[in-house]
Amino acid sequence: MTPTTAPTLERKRPGPPGGPAGPGWDRGFGQPDRDRDGDAHRVPLARIAVWLVVATVTLLFAAFTSTYLARRMEPDWQTLQMPGILWLNTAVLAVSSFLLEWSRREGLKQQLPRLRAGLIIATVLGVVFLAGQILAWRQLAATGIFLASSPHSSFFYLLTGAHGVHILGGLIALFYAVGKTRTTGSVEAVFEPAATFWHFLGVLWLYLLVLLFWI
Amino acid sequence: MTVTHDHTHAEHRQSFITRWIFSQDHKVIGIQYLMTSLLMAAIGGFLSMLIRMQLGFPTWNFYWAQWLFPGGFADFKMKPDFYPAVVTMHGTIMVFFVLTTALSGGFGNFLIPLTIGARDMAFPFLNMMSYWLYPPAIVILLISFLVTGGAAAAGWTAYPPLSALRNAVPGSLWGQTLWLVSLALLIVGFLFGSLNYITTVFNLRARGMTMSRLPLVTWAQFLTAILMLLSFPVLFAAVIMLLFDRHLGTSFFIPSGLVVGSQLVTHQGGNPILWQHLFWFLGHPEVYVLILPPMGIVSEILSNNSRKPIFGYTFMVGSLSAITFLSFLVWGHHMFTSGMHPLVGTAFMVTTLLIAVPSAIKVFNWLATLWRAQIRFTSAMLFAIGFVSLFVTGGLTGVFLASPAVDIYFQDTFFVVAHFHFVMASAALFGLFAGTYHWFPKMFGRMMNERLGKIHFWLTFVGIYATFYPMHFAGTAGMMRRIFSTTQYEFLRGLAGMNMFISVAAFGLGIAQLIFAYNFINSWIRGPKADRNPWKSNTLEWQTESPPPHGNWGAHEPTVHRWPYDYSVPGATDDFIPQTVPAVPAVSGAAVDESDGKPT
Ligand code: HEM
Ligand SMILES: [Cu+2]
Numbered sequence: 014m015t016p017t018t019a020p021t022l023e024r025k026r027p028g029p030p031g032g033p034a035g036p037g038w039d040r041g042f043g044q045p046d047r048d049r050d051g052d053a054h055r056v057p058l059a060r061i062a063v064w065l066v067v068a069t070v071t072l073l074f075a076a077f078t079s080t081y082l083a084r085r086m087e088p089d090w091q092t093l094q095m096p097g098i099l100w101l102n103t104a105v106l107a108v109s110s111f112l113l114e115w116s117r118r119e120g121l122k123q124q125l126p127r128l129r130a131g132l133i134i135a136t137v138l139g140v141v142f143l144a145g146q147i148l149a150w151r152q153l154a155a156t157g158i159f160l161a162s163s164p165h166s167s168f169f170y171l172l173t174g175a176h177g178v179h180i181l182g183g184l185i186a187l188f189y190a191v192g193k194t195r196t197t198g199s200v201e202a203v204f205e206p207a208a209t210f211w212h213f214l215g216v217l218w219l220y221l222l223v224l225l226f227w228i
Numbered sequence: 229m230t231v232t233h234d235h236t237h238a239e240h241r242q243s244f245i246t247r248w249i250f251s252q253d254h255k256v257i258g259i260q261y262l263m264t265s266l267l268m269a270a271i272g273g274f275l276s277m278l279i280r281m282q283l284g285f286p287t288w289n290f291y292w293a294q295w296l297f298p299g300g301f302a303d304f305k306m307k308p309d310f311y312p313a314v315v316t317m318h319g320t321i322m323v324f325f326v327l328t329t330a331l332s333g334g335f336g337n338f339l340i341p342l343t344i345g346a347r348d349m350a351f352p353f354l355n356m357m358s359y360w361l362y363p364p365a366i367v368i369l370l371i372s373f374l375v376t377g378g379a380a381a382a383g384w385t386a387y388p389p390l391s392a393l394r395n396a397v398p399g400s401l402w403g404q405t406l407w408l409v410s411l412a413l414l415i416v417g418f419l420f421g422s423l424n425y426i427t428t429v430f431n432l433r434a435r436g437m438t439m440s441r442l443p444l445v446t447w448a449q450f451l452t453a454i455l456m457l458l459s460f461p462v463l464f465a466a467v468i469m470l471l472f473d474r475h476l477g478t479s480f481f482i483p484s485g486l487v488v489g490s491q492l493v494t495h496q497g498g499n500p501i502l503w504q505h506l507f508w509f510l511g512h513p514e515v516y517v518l519i520l521p522p523m524g525i526v527s528e529i530l531s532n533n534s535r536k537p538i539f540g541y542t543f544m545v546g547s548l549s550a551i552t553f554l555s556f557l558v559w560g561h562h563m564f565t566s567g568m569h570p571l572v573g574t575a576f577m578v579t580t581l582l583i584a585v586p587s588a589i590k591v592f593n594w595l596a597t598l599w600r601a602q603i604r605f606t607s608a609m610l611f612a613i614g615f616v617s618l619f620v621t622g623g624l625t626g627v628f629l630a631s632p633a634v635d636i637y638f639q640d641t642f643f644v645v646a647h648f649h650f651v652m653a654s655a656a657l658f659g660l661f662a663g664t665y666h667w668f669p670k671m672f673g674r675m676m677n678e679r680l681g682k683i684h685f686w687l688t689f690v691g692i693y694a695t696f697y698p699m700h701f702a703g704t705a706g707m708m709r710r711i712f713s714t715t716q717y718e719f720l721r722g723l724a725g726m727n728m729f730i731s732v733a734a735f736g737l738g739i740a741q742l743i744f745a746y747n748f749i750n751s752w753i754r755g756p757k758a759d760r761n762p763w764k765s766n767t768l769e770w771q772t773e774s775p776p777p778h779g780n781w782g783a784h785e786p787t788v789h790r791w792p793y794d795y796s797v798p799g800a801t802d803d804f805i806p807q808t809v810p811a812v813p814a815v816s817g818a819a820v821d822e823s824d825g826k827p828t
């Protein structure tokens with residue numbers, strides 16, 4: 014089909030390193046073994062994506078953290094009292110995370126009704142957590158502590174707010190997973206990534222608590 | 229051109245809107261990104277002409293400019309506070325709205341699925357969202373020229389307190405807010421994009437496409453996406469905090485005791501240096517976001533037009549990865565004058581010099597690829613070679629700047645402007661041109677005019693050296709980076725002539741780009757039809773139709789049997805062997821690809 018142009022071979026180096034196969038230093042790493050034209054991916058796409066989201070959000074909070082640590086060195090720093098309701102919120106989020114894990118294990122045992130029940134309760138607890146956070150804000154505001162009152166209060170509102178926005182995202186994913194349990198039997202594709210993200214947000218919350226009130 | 233029928237993908241009938249506007253096809257999104265970026269390049273380029281007009285001819289009257297920007301001119305001369313706004317918008321547009329979007333958004337979208345043998349991105353809807361955050365960001369950014377106070381004027385780096393106090397400069401009133409909001413939107417779009425790219429490269433490679441057979445252009449896009457995913461959230465955090473400082477009374481970045489307009493600022497206790505750290509933690513990786521994709525593009529074009537395998541493929545991948553990693557450790561070299569501890573400065577000097585090592589490896593490998601090759605001087609090839617030249621010129625001055633002792637003198641002079649216009653701005657632009665000339669046939673199914681391309685190259689190449697090279701001398705003579713006019717200080721008067729020369733060269737450079745614009749549009753409409761593989765290339769995208777159909781591959785996805793650089797293999801009949809050719813009958817070239825990827 015293409016007219017062959019005879020290359021002048023004498024001046025060329027011998028073949029490419031590693032021959033036609035390529036260097037091969039990855040030993041076929043990630044040699045995609047999915048079916049041709051099929052959708053049977055070795056790792057579900059959403060699972061890769063959720064870890065990338067976790068990485069991005071981690072860097073976001075790392076940036077807040079470094080600013081926080083530097084800012085608290087300034088002379089005008091004063092640490093707030095931790096609002097008591099945060100204990101309750103933390104407990105709610107922890108239970109939500111544990112329930113999610115429990116329901117995942119039940120799901121593995123094909124106990125679909127339990128999976129569904131656990132997932133729904135975990136989601137509801139997530140909503141309760143968010144409501145609790147808003148309550149914490151209102152309590153604080155009632156005592157006259159606002160966003161601009163002190164550097165620590167600025168960070169408190171900023172960090173809990175940014176966390177809350179991500180909780181909202183996690184809730185949307187959980188709601189989506191709940192919806193999936195109704196229509197299809199297999200929910201892993203949605204459930205697993207949503208659960209990963211949710212646990213991450215739980216750990217992130219503990220981290221923020223420590224950062225804000227214990228160091 | 230025959231229409232291919234997709235057997236696997238359901239023949240969904242697409243309306244004009246879903247096909248060309250809210251499209252989820254990576255090729256359309258890539259072209260949308262590219263076209264929008266080129267449009268923005270025209271705007272950003274026009275702003276640079278205003279800058280040069282002012283610096284070259286500060287005493288002239290500019291009637292038309294006053295008519296165009298009634299708020300920015302008085303008595304037909306530029307107002308001093310309009311100048312920094314122009315510089316800020318020029319920098320912001322070029323870095324974030326042209327080069328990032330064109331190279332990563334445009335070429336990344338178009339090339340990643342095609343070069344790995346996928347039918348589309350992993351998340352096409354997210355991909356569409358990524359693009360559609362871009363036009364609103366543009367509108368918000370450009371509207372800022374019209375609001376009270378005008379556009380943001382604190383530089384593309386937006387250092388507080390200038391950017392944080394709303395009465396610090398006119399542009400800080402509303403323009404800076406719009407700047408921040410616009411950037412926040414764009415960042416979210418970039419994050420969607422990089423998430424998509426990484427997942428796609430991980431998981432959607434065709435059978436046989438191992439990582440060590442990935443074309444370098446795809447490697448570069450992959451690593452760029454990682455860079456973006458990990459650096460842009462940091463800028464996002466900074467943007468949010470700056471918005472809080474501006475509008476909600478917080479003091480993250482605003483120090484105590486500032487007086488603006490003889491009034492004491494109520495904010496206190498913040499630290500503006502924190503912004504610099506956050507900004508440059510993004511900012512330095514960002515400059516590599518702009519240069520890695522061109523490095524990939526150039527590697528591809530150099531190998532293809534030298535008709536030789538790329539020299540040191542493994543080292544190319546290794547140095548790309550090393551650059552990606554190191555670029556997170558050097559941000560302090562932008563802050564040597566911020567009062568940092570000399571020991572910290574030295575540490576940043578060391579990491580900065582280290583990054584020159586992988587950069588040099590790449591340059592040597594490119595040169596070795598050219599060595600004794602029978603080079604085919606296409607327009608794309610000329611721009612690729614030009615890229616290497618510009619990258620070396622700019623990289624060398626980077627090594628000077630890396631030393632704190634030297635940098636304290638050069639910081640915020642035109643020497644730095646010269647440095648980054650060579651190594652980043654022009655080099656990345658050359659990567660963009662090289663890529664456009666090379667992949668235009670695949671994007672639009674038509675060839676660009678080579679003669680015009682070569683004229684465009686020579687004018688641009690000479691124009692860039694004439695424009696930016698003298699800036700080294702202006703900087704060495706002490707000319708400040710964002711100074712409004714050479715008439716402002718006695719010692720700058722002597723540089724008026726040089727600035728006039730630079731301006732004339734810059735105008736010539738600007739006009740030469742019209743050739744490209746004409747060639748682009750004209751070739752799009754009536755260029756000669758391109759066949760599948762006009763450059764006799766090995767990579768997968770050239771083994772399908774030009775332009776590729778929806779779904780890219782017809783009935784069957786390609787299978788990959790070899791790496792992408794089998795050029796001039798001894799004993800082969802053709803001087804190229806596409807990646808789809810099985811290893812066994814290695815002697816027959818293009819003849820074999822009949823069996824694969826092409827439905828009949
Ligand atoms: C050989 C490697 C390089 C070294 C050692 C180097 C070093 C430096 C240093 C020390 C500065 C700070 C100068 C100052 O503000 O006083 C600087 C500025 C800059 N460099 Fe490089 N550089 C290198 C390569 C690059 C590359 C590859 C790019 C982009 C693709 C780049 C883009 C920039 C930009 C945009 C600035 C100015 C930022 C600003 O202040 O607005 N550099 N470089
Ligand atoms: Cu840098």
